[in-house]
Amino acid sequence: MLTERIYVQNIESAWLENNHVFLDVLRLDELHPVVSGNKWFKLKYYLQQAISQGYNAVATFGGAFSNHIIATAFACKQQGLHSIGIIRGEEPDVLSHTLLYAQSLGMLLVFVSREAYKDKQNIIEQYKNESWYFINEGGYGLQGAKGATEILNFVHLSNYTHIIASVGTGTMLAGLIMAAHANQQIIGISSMKGNTGLEAEIIKLLPQNKQHPSFTVFHNYHFGGYAKHPAPLIAFINETWKQFELPLDIVYTGKLFFAVMDLVTKSYFPKQSSLLMIHSGGLQGNRSLQKNELSFL
Numbered sequence: 001m002l003t004e005r006i007y008v009q010n011i012e013s014a015w016l017e018n019n020h021v022f023l024d025v026l027r028l029d030e031l032h033p034v035v036s037g038n039k040w041f042k043l044k045y046y047l048q049q050a051i052s053q054g055y056n057a058v059a060t061f062g063g064a065f066s067n068h069i070i071a072t073a074f075a076c077k078q079q080g081l082h083s084i085g086i087i088r089g090e091e092p093d094v095l096s097h098t099l100l101y102a103q104s105l106g107m108l109l110v111f112v113s114r115e116a117y118k119d120k121q122n123i124i125e126q127y128k129n130e131s132w133y134f135i136n137e138g139g140y141g142l143q144g145a146k147g148a149t150e151i152l153n154f155v156h157l158s159n160y161t162h163i164i165a166s167v168g169t170g171t172m173l174a175g176l177i178m179a180a181h182a183n184q185q186i187i188g189i190s191s192m193k194g195n196t197g198l199e200a201e202i203i204k205l206l207p208q209n210k211q212h213p214s215f216t217v218f219h220n221y222h223f224g225g226y227a228k229h230p231a232p233l234i235a236f237i238n239e240t241w242k243q244f245e246l247p248l249d250i251v252y253t254g255k256l257f258f259a260v261m262d263l264v265t266k267s268y269f270p271k272q273s274s275l276l277m278i279h280s281g282g283l284q285g286n287r288s289l290q291k292n293e294l295s296f297l
């Protein structure tokens with residue numbers, strides 16, 4: 001079982017202590033060097049559904065560095081399913097590490113122009129005779145959120161006042177909201193710039209007939225936009241590795257940890273708060289950087 005490798009890392013820091021904040025990090029990144037922890041959880045029930053409905057092939061969408069593409073390729077191989085990755089953009093001369101690895105896991109890559117990629121429904125229509133089980137880009141949807149509820153099985157949940165995670169589609173956050181206790185605060189850090197519809201997308205995944213903990217999404221920690229990684233972010237990621245041996249990725253968790261530190265600086269958390277930050281993985285995306293940019297690559 002891959003999940004045996006998951007553990008909780010306490011961040012030992014006099015600075016946090018002086019700010020009366022306790023911080024644990026749930027290391028889902030330890031699940032696998034290439035498969036993002038949260039993607040693994042999000043895929044579980046989609047694949048179960050695909051198999052129980054008699055499909056033998058799963059198709060999904062993503063970009064050239066997509067954690068979701070690679071996790072789908074990996075999980076499908078493990079379950080004996082064929083996988084198809086519908087990739088945004090024309091086929092490049094040289095494939096990214098991500099796509100090469102997905103291909104090596106048996107994924108069939110189908111490249112579509114950026115323009116055509118925008119109309120997913122049309123693409124699905126185009127392949128309707130293939131009997132492929134389609135999963136949304138990023139694993140967005142109810143089955144994904146259901147899978148993400150299981151992330152919190154790996155901690156002693158009542159130890160924490162706040163649960164903080166990075167947000168792309170919001171599927172993981174929806175799962176965390178469903179699994180958390182009513183008195184816990186759930187905080188999402190969006191990796192995108194100005195994704196104003198995000199809260200509504202999250203709420204769509206929550207059961208409407210049940211009370212759930214309140215949640216907050218911060219939209220001001222994107223460092224210029226999705227996957228943008230200016231020098232200050234790289235420096236912050238290197239410094240975090242040096243201080244805490246915590247490896248972060250440039251798209252999600254680097255921005256997340258920065259936000260946690262910034263919110264502590266701004267005394268956002270009441271004294272004696274006990275924070276759980278979800279390290280959702282994504283480290284494979286760092287391979288898109290030059291060799292010497294990160295100290296732990």
Ligand SMILES: *Cc1c(COP(=O)(O)O)cnc(C)c1O
Pocket residue numbers: 036038039067068138166167168169170171172173249252253280281282283
């Ligand atoms: C995909 C991903 C996220 C975002 O998850 P969503 O469920 O789409 O919000 C966060 N962190 C990492 C490492 C990811 O790969």
